[in-house]
Amino acid sequence: MQKTTLDIQTIRKDFPILSRTVNGQPLVYLDNAATSQTPKQVLDVIVDYYSGYNANIHRGVHTLSQEATDKYEQARATIQHHFNAKFAHEIIFTAGTTHGINLVANGFSSLLKKGDEIIVSALEHHSNIVPWQMLCERTGAVLKVIPMNLNGELELDAYYELLSNKTKLVFCNHVSNALGTVNPIKEIINAAHNVGAAVLIDGAQAAPHIKADVQALGVDFYVVSAHKMCGPTGAGMLYGKEEWLNKLPPYQGGGEMIAEVTFDKTTYADLPHKFEAGTPNICGGIAFGAALDYMNAIGFSAIADYEHELLVYATTQLLTVDGLKIYGTALEKTSVISFNAGSIHPYDIGSILDKLGIAVRTGHHCAQPIMDFYAIPGTVRASFSFYNTKEEVDTLVAGVKRAVAMLQ
Structure with a gap:
C-alpha cells in the first residue's frame, strides 16, 4: 500500500x-462520522463574517448587504463546482441533510397517489426512513426495503426485483453512517431511471471522503451536511435537477421565496429562492464554501x-x-x-x-x-x-x- x-x-x-x-x-x-472538527481557516471566515459584514442578503442596497450577498452566492458557486451541478440554482442551501430530505419528501406529497411505491434501503439513517414513512401515510404510497446481507452490503438482485412501473422514488445513502459501506449508487440510480423513478441519494457520510459528481451519477437529488466536512452545524445543501426543482412546490412560505404577494394570490420566486424562505444561515453557507475550499486544497x-x-x-x-x-x-x-x-x-x-x-x-x-x-x-x-x-x-x-x- x-x-x-x-x-x-x-x-x-x-x-x-x-x-x-x-x-x-x-x-x-x-467521532468524525457524527461531526468533523473545524479548521482555523473556516473559523476565521466565521469570525470575519460577524465582525466585518454581518447583514441580511439579497434585500439591501447598502454595502454590508451587498458584500454578504456576494460572499453567500460565491459559496453557492463553490458548492456547485465541487459537486459538478450544471447550474448554481440547482444548489439549495439547507439546514443540513435532514432538512433537504424533508424538503423533497414534502414536495412529493402532491405528486404521489395511493398504490405508488417508493423504495429505501436497509442501510438508512433514520433521517432517510422516517420522512418517507410520513410521506406514505399522507399519500397512501407503499414503502419497500432493499435488504442487506451479513457483510453490510445491499442485495442488488432483490432491489431489481422490487422495481416496477409503480416505483416512483428510490432513496439510498451513498455511505452507511453505521457501517461505512459504500453503496453502488450508480447502478441503483440507473436501474431506478429505467422504470421512470426519481432517486435521492443521502450523501452526508460520503461527502467527507468521496467527491460526488452529480452529473456523472445522473442523480435527481443529492443531500449533504456541512458539519460532516469541516464546516459548521446547521448548514448543508440539497442538489436537485432543475426540472425536478421546478416540479416541486415550495417547502416553506415566507420572505425571499416569493415573486409577488397579494391577499388574493402569491407567485413564487425562481430557483433557488423558491426553496429558501426567510433569513438563511448566511454565515453557515459562507463557511460551508470555505470548508470545501480547505478540503479541496488538501485534495x-x-x-x-x-x-x-x-x-x-x-x-x-x-x-x-x-x-x-x-x-x-x-x-x-x-x-x-x-x-x-x-x-x-x-x-x-x-x-x-x-x-x-x-x-x-x-x-x-x-x-x-x-x-x-x-x-x-x-x-x-x-x-x-x-x-x-x-x-x-x-x-x-x-x-x-x-x-x-x-x-x-
Whole structure:
C-alpha cells in the first residue's frame, strides 16, 4: 500500500480543538462520522463574517448587504463546482441533510397517489426512513426495503426485483453512517431511471471522503451536511435537477421565496429562492464554501488514500482484541469501524474510553433497523478523518483492551 503524502502534523495544527485535553488525557477524536472538527481557516471566515459584514442578503442596497450577498452566492458557486451541478440554482442551501430530505419528501406529497411505491434501503439513517414513512401515510404510497446481507452490503438482485412501473422514488445513502459501506449508487440510480423513478441519494457520510459528481451519477437529488466536512452545524445543501426543482412546490412560505404577494394570490420566486424562505444561515453557507475550499486544497484523492490506510491499520489492530467483532465488512468502505467486544454493552466501553480522552460513538447510530438485523443493541463506532493518526489508533486499541479487561 502506498503511504500517505499528507503532512498530518501540519494539518493537525489547523484544528485548535485537537490540542485540548479531556479528563486529563490528550483528546483522541474518533467521532468524525457524527461531526468533523473545524479548521482555523473556516473559523476565521466565521469570525470575519460577524465582525466585518454581518447583514441580511439579497434585500439591501447598502454595502454590508451587498458584500454578504456576494460572499453567500460565491459559496453557492463553490458548492456547485465541487459537486459538478450544471447550474448554481440547482444548489439549495439547507439546514443540513435532514432538512433537504424533508424538503423533497414534502414536495412529493402532491405528486404521489395511493398504490405508488417508493423504495429505501436497509442501510438508512433514520433521517432517510422516517420522512418517507410520513410521506406514505399522507399519500397512501407503499414503502419497500432493499435488504442487506451479513457483510453490510445491499442485495442488488432483490432491489431489481422490487422495481416496477409503480416505483416512483428510490432513496439510498451513498455511505452507511453505521457501517461505512459504500453503496453502488450508480447502478441503483440507473436501474431506478429505467422504470421512470426519481432517486435521492443521502450523501452526508460520503461527502467527507468521496467527491460526488452529480452529473456523472445522473442523480435527481443529492443531500449533504456541512458539519460532516469541516464546516459548521446547521448548514448543508440539497442538489436537485432543475426540472425536478421546478416540479416541486415550495417547502416553506415566507420572505425571499416569493415573486409577488397579494391577499388574493402569491407567485413564487425562481430557483433557488423558491426553496429558501426567510433569513438563511448566511454565515453557515459562507463557511460551508470555505470548508470545501480547505478540503479541496488538501485534495480528496489524498484524503481518501490516507483514510483507507487508517481504516486498514485500525481494522487489523482492533482484531487483536479478544472477542472483538466488527460489523460491516463490505469490500468498499469508508473509514468507519463498528464493533462490539463479547457481551459487553457498547455504552460501557464508550464510557471507559471517554475517561481516557477517547471520543467514539456508541448506540444504534440512528440506524436501528441495522442493529435489529444483527440482533444487537448497538455498537461502538470509531470513525476516522484525515487529521487522525496511527498513534491515535494505537491509543484506541489500548483503551479498548483496558475496557474489556475491566468489564469482562
